[in-house]
Amino acid sequence: MATFLNALFLQAGYNAALVALGAALLGFAAGAGGSFLFLRKRALVSDAVAHATLPGVGLAFIVMVALGGDGRSLPGLLLGSAITAWLGLLGVEWMVRRTRLSEDAAIGAILSVFFGIGIVLLTIIQSMSQGRQAGLEGFLLGSTAGMLFQDAVLIAGGGAAVVAIIWLLRRPMTMVAFDPGFAAARGMNVRRVDLAMVGLVLAVTVIGLKLVGLILIVALLIIPPVTARFWSERAETVVWAAGVIGAVSGWVGAALSASAPDLPTGPIIVLISAGLFSLSLLFAPARGVLASILARRAFQARVHRRQGLLALSRSEPVHDPLTLRILRREGLMRADGVATDKGGIASTRVARDERRWSIARRLHHDTALIGRYDGLTPIDEVFTRDEIAQFDAGLPAAEGV
Amino acid sequence: MSDLHVVTSPATLDPASPLAVRGLTVSYGEKPALFSLDASFPAGAMSAIVGPNGAGKSTFLKAALGLIPRVSGEVTIFGHDVNRARDRIAYVPQRASVDWDFPTTAIDVVLMGLYGQIGLWRRISGAHRARARACLDRVGMADFADRQIGQLSGGQQQRVFLARALAQDADLFLLDEPFAGVDAATEAAIIEVLKSLKAEGRSVVAVHHDLSTVSAYFDHVLLVNLRRIAEGPIATAFTADTLSETYGGRLGALQIEGLALVGT
Ligand SMILES: Nc1ncnc2c1ncn2[C@@H]1O[C@H](COP(=O)(O)OP(=O)(O)O)[C@@H](O)[C@H]1O
Ligand SMILES: [Mg+2]
Numbered sequence: 101m102a103t104f105l106n107a108l109f110l111q112a113g114y115n116a117a118l119v120a121l122g123a124a125l126l127g128f129a130a131g132a133g134g135s136f137l138f139l140r141k142r143a144l145v146s147d148a149v150a151h152a153t154l155p156g157v158g159l160a161f162i163v164m165v166a167l168g169g170d171g172r173s174l175p176g177l178l179l180g181s182a183i184t185a186w187l188g189l190l191g192v193e194w195m196v197r198r199t200r201l202s203e204d205a206a207i208g209a210i211l212s213v214f215f216g217i218g219i220v221l222l223t224i225i226q227s228m229s230q231g232r233q234a235g236l237e238g239f240l241l242g243s244t245a246g247m248l249f250q251d252a253v254l255i256a257g258g259g260a261a262v263v264a265i266i267w268l269l270r271r272p273m274t275m276v277a278f279d280p281g282f283a284a285a286r287g288m289n290v291r292r293v294d295l296a297m298v299g300l301v302l303a304v305t306v307i308g309l310k311l312v313g314l315i316l317i318v319a320l321l322i323i324p325p326v327t328a329r330f331w332s333e334r335a336e337t338v339v340w341a342a343g344v345i346g347a348v349s350g351w352v353g354a355a356l357s358a359s360a361p362d363l364p365t366g367p368i369i370v371l372i373s374a375g376l377f378s379l380s381l382l383f384a385p386a387r388g389v390l391a392s393i394l395a396r397r398a399f400q401a402r403v404h405r406r407q408g409l410l411a412l413s414r415s416e417p418v419h420d421p422l423t424l425r426i427l428r429r430e431g432l433m434r435a436d437g438v439a440t441d442k443g444g445i446a447s448t449r450v451a452r453d454e455r456r457w458s459i460a461r462r463l464h465h466d467t468a469l470i471g472r473y474d475g476l477t478p479i480d481e482v483f484t485r486d487e488i489a490q491f492d493a494g495l496p497a498a499e500g501v
Numbered sequence: 502m503s504d505l506h507v508v509t510s511p512a513t514l515d516p517a518s519p520l521a522v523r524g525l526t527v528s529y530g531e532k533p534a535l536f537s538l539d540a541s542f543p544a545g546a547m548s549a550i551v552g553p554n555g556a557g558k559s560t561f562l563k564a565a566l567g568l569i570p571r572v573s574g575e576v577t578i579f580g581h582d583v584n585r586a587r588d589r590i591a592y593v594p595q596r597a598s599v600d601w602d603f604p605t606t607a608i609d610v611v612l613m614g615l616y617g618q619i620g621l622w623r624r625i626s627g628a629h630r631a632r633a634r635a636c637l638d639r640v641g642m643a644d645f646a647d648r649q650i651g652q653l654s655g656g657q658q659q660r661v662f663l664a665r666a667l668a669q670d671a672d673l674f675l676l677d678e679p680f681a682g683v684d685a686a687t688e689a690a691i692i693e694v695l696k697s698l699k700a701e702g703r704s705v706v707a708v709h710h711d712l713s714t715v716s717a718y719f720d721h722v723l724l725v726n727l728r729r730i731a732e733g734p735i736a737t738a739f740t741a742d743t744l745s746e747t748y749g750g751r752l753g754a755l756q757i758e759g760l761a762l763v764g765t
Contacts, residue, residue: 139600139603139604141600268621268622269621271616271621271622272621274613275613275616277603278599278600278603278605278610278613279597279599279613281568281594281597281598282592282597282613282665284568285566285568285587285590285592286587286616286617287584287587329604332604333604333605333606333649334604334605334606334609335603335604335605335609337604338604472644
């Protein structure tokens with residue numbers, strides 16, 4: 101526990117602190133960058149990109165060894181992974197454009213073929229004399245073990261650069277994600293903006309390869325945006341909130357992994373973001389499960405209350421058990437089904453609102469005025485006194501208030 | 502009637518026209534949806550594009566905007582190539598194909614229309630918000646500014662997209678069936694907005710499907726059915742002859758007589 105807290109507050113040594121910072125920046129970049137693909141409904145493209153990095157890692161190792169190098173240099177491996185990821189991406193684009201395949205089918209094809217090639221290459225490398233110590237499997241699930249100082253700098257710097265580019269491109273990317281037709285009519289090159297979105301995700305994937313691993317980086321690109329969506333109805337907020345969720349996951353995950361080096365980093369980071377997701381799913385206001393259950397029940401109660409009062413005002417019997425329960429609980433109806441004094445007043449008021457409302461609908465057919473009212477709230481809480489006077493003027497004299 | 506076909510293409514496109522095309526052919530696959538179309542809409546006027554379903558009206562607007570490639574022909578916007586005149590055009594498609602669950606409110610949508618003026622990086626200021634709100638107000642949607650876009654009715658969504666077009670402060674408005682699926686009150690509100698645009702000297706070109714209101718709303722008409730049937734001021738172009746040619750047997754003779762009378 102002490103080691104975890106130390107790592108969390110950057111007290112576990114310079115290297116560990118840098119790793120935590122790098123993981124946070126990477127998480128921010130992944131969350132914010134992944135948001136645009138999520139909003140564009142292309143989240144799974146990131147899965148194809150991630151799996152297509154593996155052959156690049158293997159090939160880069162082989163090439164570097166063949167050139168007499170170490171083979172384990174991180175920049176070299178990442179460059180290789182970026183190249184094959186880019187090829188995989190072009191493959192998906194090409195298939196969608198040139199054939200009748202839909203994007204999900206193209207993603208499935210590219211993902212499995214590239215991953216297959218990558219695994220074959222890793223097996224070959226295992227049999228090479230330099231290959232045994234290569235530790236390339238670390239790229240599958242990520243690890244902080246054996247991370248060099250300059251590796252951590254690369255991750256932190258890369259993450260920061262991606263965040264900066266996201267900030268610069270946020271408006272075109274939002275516009276294309278929401279309404280590509282409008283963006284095109286404004287003269288925007290939609291295809292290029294789409295490429296930028298995927299390019300950012302590719303950059304995040306490559307930068308995060310060492311830390312999170314290629315199998316789980318997808319989670320860090322998708323879970324934070326989905327989580328953030330629970331909290332906001334505005335794209336900009338979703339993007340930056342997803343960044344914060346990714347950053348928190350990265351930071352805490354890296355600290356946990358540093359305090360118990362046997363735990364692989366990638367899965368820990370993903371589990372933390374999944375935890376945040378579950379909390380949001382359950383407890384987010386408005387869109388969360390709990391909130392929608394409560395809102396539904398409150399709404400149901402209002403409807404039943406109103407229906408019950410209307411029935412009372414017409415001296416009709418009430419049969420619905422929920423309506424009966426609500427009316428009795430609020431002291432609007434006696435046990436024998438007769439309205440109490442309070443119930444009588446309330447039902448008269450509801451009946452009057454109902455008549456005003458039907459006149460209002462006739463006077464202001466489909467205008468914003470009508471859109472303001474739900475037919476349940478007491479009418480004088482929604483409309484101004486002048487507006488109500490206007491409705492009342494439409495009431496037949498006998499029914500006047 | 503035969504002389505309608507002897508329309509020779511103009512030698513040059515009128516540089517004063519907000520939208521002029523010559524010899525425009527657009528094809529989906531190998532079946533042209535528009536063939537060798539000429540048209541020149543007047544500036545500062547309200548023009549209608551009229552024709553039966555599948556006549557190529559939406560195709561015409563999309564091709565004019567360069568959203569779909571053309572097989573042949575020329576298009577100018579105020580005498581310029583469309584790419585040099587983008588900032589002067591606002592386009593409202595027939596039905597926006599957007600994700601209605603997208604996290605965006607009505608006012609956010611209108612603000613997108615202002616991005617041309619805000620730029621890509623500058624902060625959105627209070628003045629920009631006020632402008633966006635004023636545009637929503639013009640289409641009677643100010644009360645709904647903070648509603649998520651999917652929580653509006655179809656006619657209200659249509660008006661939000663019209664407000665976004667207003668925010669663009671364009672000189673030419675291209676509208677594809679702005680009155681489709683809206684009720685009479687909304688239609689009246691929209692036509693008021695369009696008339697005020699015309700009063701400000703702007704040009705409106707709208708695809709319109711309700712023949713009974715063409716002569717009441719518009720100054721100029723293009724009748725189209727794959728080819729140009731007629732074009733000109735309502736009084737000369739919107740006649741019994743041109744209508745029966747545009748719609749073929751689809752309109753009864755009596756119906757046509759009634760409509761053309763309205764036009765004269
Ligand atoms: N994306 C498309 N792909 C193939 N054919 C299309 C496409 N859009 C329109 N068409 C065809 O082109 C013709 C003209 O369509 P359109 O311009 O939408 O007609 P209108 O707007 O006048 O009703 C129709 O026959 C239609 O079926
Ligand atoms: Mg159409």
